[in-house]
Amino acid sequence: MRIAPDYSKEFEKLAEAYEKSGGDTSNLLDKRVASIIISGDKVIGLNNVDGVEIEAGKQELGVWAKIRISKGKKIPMPIHLCTGFLGKEGEQRVNFEFIVEDGATVNFISHCSFPWSTKLTHKMTAIVRIGKNATMTYADAHFHSEEGGVTVISDTHAIVEENGKYKNSFELTRTRVGKLVVKMDVDLKDGAIADLESKVRGRADDDISIKESLGLNGKEAHGIAKSTIVATEKTHARIVNEAFGNAPYSKGHIECTEITKGADVDVATLPVLKVTNDLSELTHEASIGRINSKQLDTMMAKSMTEEEATEFIIKGMLS
Amino acid sequence: MLELRNISLELGGKPILKKLNMKFEVGKRYTILGNNGTGKSTVANVIMGVEGYKPQSGKIYLDGQDITNLSISQRAQLGITIAFQENVRFEGIKIYDYLTLGGKIKKSLDDVKKALKIVGLGEDYVKRHVDSSLSGGERKRVELASVYMIDPKYVILDEPDSGIDMMSIDTINMFINQLREKNTTVITITHREEIALDCDYSYLICSGIVLKAGKPAEISEYYKSMCDACEHPNEIQLIRDEVI
Numbered sequence: 001m002r003i004a005p006d007y008s009k010e011f012e013k014l015a016e017a018y019e020k021s022g023g024d025t026s027n028l029l030d031k032r033v034a035s036i037i038i039s040g041d042k043v044i045g046l047n048n049v050d051g052v053e054i055e056a057g058k059q060e061l062g063v064w065a066k067i068r069i070s071k072g073k074k075i076p077m078p079i080h081l082c083t084g085f086l087g088k089e090g091e092q093r094v095n096f097e098f099i100v101e102d103g104a105t106v107n108f109i110s111h112c113s114f115p116w117s118t119k120l121t122h123k124m125t126a127i128v129r130i131g132k133n134a135t136m137t138y139a140d141a142h143f144h145s146e147e148g149g150v151t152v153i154s155d156t157h158a159i160v161e162e163n164g165k166y167k168n169s170f171e172l173t174r175t176r177v178g179k180l181v182v183k184m185d186v187d188l189k190d191g192a193i194a195d196l197e198s199k200v201r202g203r204a205d206d207d208i209s210i211k212e213s214l215g216l217n218g219k220e221a222h223g224i225a226k227s228t229i230v231a232t233e234k235t236h237a238r239i240v241n242e243a244f245g246n247a248p249y250s251k252g253h254i255e256c257t258e259i260t261k262g263a264d265v266d267v268a269t270l271p272v273l274k275v276t277n278d279l280s281e282l283t284h285e286a287s288i289g290r291i292n293s294k295q296l297d298t299m300m301a302k303s304m305t306e307e308e309a310t311e312f313i314i315k316g317m318l319s
Numbered sequence: 320m321l322e323l324r325n326i327s328l329e330l331g332g333k334p335i336l337k338k339l340n341m342k343f344e345v346g347k348r349y350t351i352l353g354n355n356g357t358g359k360s361t362v363a364n365v366i367m368g369v370e371g372y373k374p375q376s377g378k379i380y381l382d383g384q385d386i387t388n389l390s391i392s393q394r395a396q397l398g399i400t401i402a403f404q405e406n407v408r409f410e411g412i413k414i415y416d417y418l419t420l421g422g423k424i425k426k427s428l429d430d431v432k433k434a435l436k437i438v439g440l441g442e443d444y445v446k447r448h449v450d451s452s453l454s455g456g457e458r459k460r461v462e463l464a465s466v467y468m469i470d471p472k473y474v475i476l477d478e479p480d481s482g483i484d485m486m487s488i489d490t491i492n493m494f495i496n497q498l499r500e501k502n503t504t505v506i507t508i509t510h511r512e513e514i515a516l517d518c519d520y521s522y523l524i525c526s527g528i529v530l531k532a533g534k535p536a537e538i539s540e541y542y543k544s545m546c547d548a549c550e551h552p553n554e555i556q557l558i559r560d561e562v563i
Contacts, residue, residue: 294407297369298462301403302420302469303395312421316412 007044014039014084017113021143022174027080027109035080038063040092045082051075051104062093062123071101071131081110089119096124098138102131102161110140115175118149128158128166130192135165142172148204150178157185160192162218167195173230173318177206184211188250190218196225199318202235202265213242216250216280226255227269230314234264242272245280252281258288259314320344321399321473321504326365326377328527335361336374336527343473346502348495350515350535351522352542358527359508360404363475366506367401368394381473398472402465404481404508406458409449414461417449418468426468434464437497439490463494473504480511492517512539 014037015025027033028045034052037045043056043063051073056065069075085092100106114120130136144150152172160166170182177200186194196212208231214223225241243252256269271284291313299309321343328336335358343349353359364372366379368391379387381397389397409417416422418431432442438460447453449461459479466474479491491514495505507514515521521538523531525546531538 292407293370294403294405295409297367297391298403298407299420300391301367301395301401302465303392303400304420304423305392306390308423312412313409315421316416317410319411 007039007042010039010042010086011037011044013086014044014082014113017084017086017115017143018082018111020115021111021113022141023080023082023109023111023113027078028082030077033077033080034075035082036065036067037082037084038065038094039084039086040090049075049077052079052106059093059095061091062095064095064097066097066099068099069101069104069106069134069136072103073101074105075107078107078109081108082113083110083122083124084113085117085120085122087120088117090117091121092123094122094124096126098126098128098136100128100130100134100136100164103133104131105135106137108136108138110138111143112140112152113143114150115143115145117145118147120149121151121153124152124154126154126156128156130158130160130164130166132162132164134161137167139169140171142170142175144172144175144178146176148176148178148206150176151180152178153181155183157187158194159187159189160194161189163191164189165193168197170198170200171318173199173201176204177202177208179207180209182210182212185213185215186223187215188218188221188223190220190247192218192221194223194225196223198227198229200228200237201230201232201314201318202237203232205234205236208235208237208239210238211240211242212254213244214252214254215244215246216252216282217244217246219247219249221247221250223252224255225253227257228317229256229258229267230261230318231258231265231267232261234262235267236265237267239267239269240272241269241284241286243274243282243284245273245275245282246277248277248279250277250280253283253285255285256287257317259317260288260290261310320380320382321366322380323362323366324378324380326374326379328361328365328372328374330361330371334527336365338377339524339527339529341522341529341532343504343506345472345504346499347520348499348505348518349507349520349522350518351506351508351524352510352512352515352538353524353530354510354546357525359510359524360477361527362524363401363403363477363506363508366475367391367399399475400466400469400471400473401475401477402459402462402479404477406455406462408451408453408458412449413445414447414449415445417461418465420469424469430468434467435461437467438464438494440464460490467494467497470501471503473506474498475506475508477508478510479507480509480514488514512543515539515542
């Protein structure tokens with residue numbers, strides 16, 4: 001990928017943020033890797049490879065991008081999406097459309113970095129269309145500023161056609177969250193599979209709201225939605241996991257684990273299961289509470305302090 | 320030396336340990352034998368300082384230092400550790416990280432592999448996780464490997480033979496012998512007399528008191544002949560009558 005000279009300094013800054021969020025800048029510059037780099041309301045880099053077609057442009061306060069994977073293509077290297085905002089204050093709107101055509105296979109690695117923003121609202125909407133027998137994985141890691149002034153509002157709607165597979169993971173564990181609103185719903189057709197996972201760690205007065213919904217609308221559709229939240233200090237968290245069994249032999253499982261640490265946390269989880277077809281099976285697990293005392297005792301008996309043991313266990317849960 | 324002096328403990332208003340006395344010398348191997356429900360694991364928790372198991376009376380000494388009021392971590396830092404009977408799982412933690420305490424103890428990959436080998440696990444386990452993908456027996460072995468890695472002075476093995484796929488007595492004995500090579504004092508808690516045979520000294524407890532203590536063969540024989548048939552392991556008065 002070539003970065004336009006006008007944007008080379010901006011890229012350097014963004015690359016710094018990208019590396020902070022765990023990304024590897026060399027992937028963004030590798031010609032063999034399809035990628036898009038978004039800074040504020042500009043596309044400062046874009047690279048297509050065989051089987052991947054990325055179109056993108058400017059829109060009010062942000063960027064739109066349409067990413068299409070050609071029928072039957074198996075993309076050997078993950079597509080990298082780098083979204084950043086370098087200013088201290090503002091709003092960024094990003095609209096993605098992902099189309100994975102029948103029989104295609106693709107992996108995405110997305111990093112959203114807002115390390116210097118003190119008052120930013122980042123709004124992302126995504127439409128995901130996964131064709132018959134196609135597979136898409138999407139790993140999304142966020143890196144926000146430590147001031148807690150970032151608001152992220154993310155809304156994804158995915159449709160997975162017959163025997164398609166969709167795996168989505170969202171991670172915001174290394175920095176302050178600020179305010180997070182994640183909404184994701186998946187419409188699963190016959191034999192389709194979805195695996196949704198969110199891991200978030202709240203600190204100070206972070207505010208976390210996640211709603212994941214599995215629509216098991218096709219025969220033998222399978223889905224899992226799993227959320228792991230670590231809420232410390234004054235974190236406020238509301239997690240809703242839903243599964244709707246609307247088709248025969250469909251199976252869904254939803255799971256929410258919320259670890260609390262601090263007298264002022266305010267957390268809740270609400271599992272919702274609804275069946276409209278008596279051959280569908282849905283299950284759920286939910287727990288809220290401090291770290292298991294037996295886990296703590298086990299690690300403390302190996303000479304870790306309570307703080308060290310807590311951190312060790314939490315890191316594992318969020319890894 | 321690790322010493323329990325006149326330890327009494329009530330849990331939920333019920334007396335569990337009654338003026339219990341035990342001594343454990345450096346580098347020796349001990350067993351605490353007894354039926355289920357007699358207080359064996361309670362003794363382990365009291366020695367380790369698990370929350371809720373602080374004795375109402377009595378003292379615990381380590382090399383003359385009173386450690387009764389120390390936390391689990393503080394006792395562990397002095398060289399006492401335990402492999403609990405029930406081994407919990409840890410989501411997302413690799414066995415390598417578990418055995419090196421996330422880098423807290425400075426050991427090489429070869430050290431980790433050696434510890435795994437001692438408990439009968441292959442090198443491939445290094446990258447596996449300490450989660451529900453392990454069977455009960457595998458998890459138990461990982462716990463023992465973890466104990467080996469931290470080079471304790473005193474280790475309590477609470478029912479090391481229990482588990483979904485039981486570890487063989489040979490494996491346990493091999494593991495204990497490896498610990499003894501490090502001059503570690505091993506305190507094995509068990510209700511199987513065959514495990515109690517291979518040690519230096521045995522305690523037989525019943526209803527929270529030391530019923531008998533001494534040579535392993537004698538204690539095991541007594542346990543086999545008396546305790547197996549005993550239908551009242553938790554009724555303190557019956558035992559007291561016999562002892563007195």
